Amino acid sequence: MTEKSSENRCPIDYALEVFGDRWTLLILRDLALSGKRQYRDLINSKEGIATNILASRLRKMEVDGLVIRQRKPEDKRQVFYALTEKALDLVPVLLEIGRWSTTYDENSATPPALLQRYTEDPQQLINELQEAARLKQR
Amino acid sequence: MTEKSSENRCPIDYALEVFGDRWTLLILRDLALSGKRQYRDLINSKEGIATNILASRLRKMEVDGLVIRQRKPEDKRQVFYALTEKALDLVPVLLEIGRWSTTYDENSATPPALLQRYTEDPQQLINELQEAARLKQR
Numbered sequence: 001m002t003e004k005s006s007e008n009r010c011p012i013d014y015a016l017e018v019f020g021d022r023w024t025l026l027i028l029r030d031l032a033l034s035g036k037r038q039y040r041d042l043i044n045s046k047e048g049i050a051t052n053i054l055a056s057r058l059r060k061m062e063v064d065g066l067v068i069r070q071r072k073p074e075d076k077r078q079v080f081y082a083l084t085e086k087a088l089d090l091v092p093v094l095l096e097i098g099r100w101s102t103t104y105d106e107n108s109a110t111p112p113a114l115l116q117r118y119t120e121d122p123q124q125l126i127n128e129l130q131e132a133a134r135l136k137q138r
Numbered sequence: 139m140t141e142k143s144s145e146n147r148c149p150i151d152y153a154l155e156v157f158g159d160r161w162t163l164l165i166l167r168d169l170a171l172s173g174k175r176q177y178r179d180l181i182n183s184k185e186g187i188a189t190n191i192l193a194s195r196l197r198k199m200e201v202d203g204l205v206i207r208q209r210k211p212e213d214k215r216q217v218f219y220a221l222t223e224k225a226l227d228l229v230p231v232l233l234e235i236g237r238w239s240t241t242y243d244e245n246s247a248t249p250p251a252l253l254q255r256y257t258e259d260p261q262q263l264i265n266e267l268q269e270a271a272r273l274k275q276r
Binding site for chain 2: 089
């Protein structure tokens, strides 16, 4: 974990360095699956993220190449967060985690229809969710 | 994150409660994919886990239904850790994380042959790894 520049790094260890923080994965979820784009939307996640944690995690995600800060030409004061392709490629990881949780958590909020679609054709659902996220970011 | 008993919990949040700790996922990796069974093997992971962290994470994994402590009849002093089916069902999550890391980390240690097998037939590889882990635990 401390050998950040070492060669032959375990892929699980690399992933944990990039998104192995509970808040980072929840921010990814909100940006990729809930269509959130702005700081004020992200701060209102139901898990109650603290403002300093949200800000630091977004900065780390920018450094790690997961999000890009954007401003719209018509209103340069507003900042939007867009996911990179590297981040969108985590949608399959999010869905696989969701499948596992839905199996073992009796309080899971996953809509049964979504789980069924994932079971029947995971790649199709992955493509749809990634495309929807790309469209929202334009 | 604080509403542990709330209904309609987000599946990502549930997963993070159970294994959203970098060490837990590394211990899972060692038990599921590296064939480690004992404390003395786990303490020698190359990431250098501290002994108190390893002990506390193993206890939490036991409470969360991921591992079972076993003793062999022929030597009751030795403790072995076996993964439950709930934990073995995280093998697809580990592999999906591995696929992502291997794509984006230029120092990844993933053997190319393994990645190719995963790409070609993920379910076959998942079944094989789970079966190998079950056999080792007997």
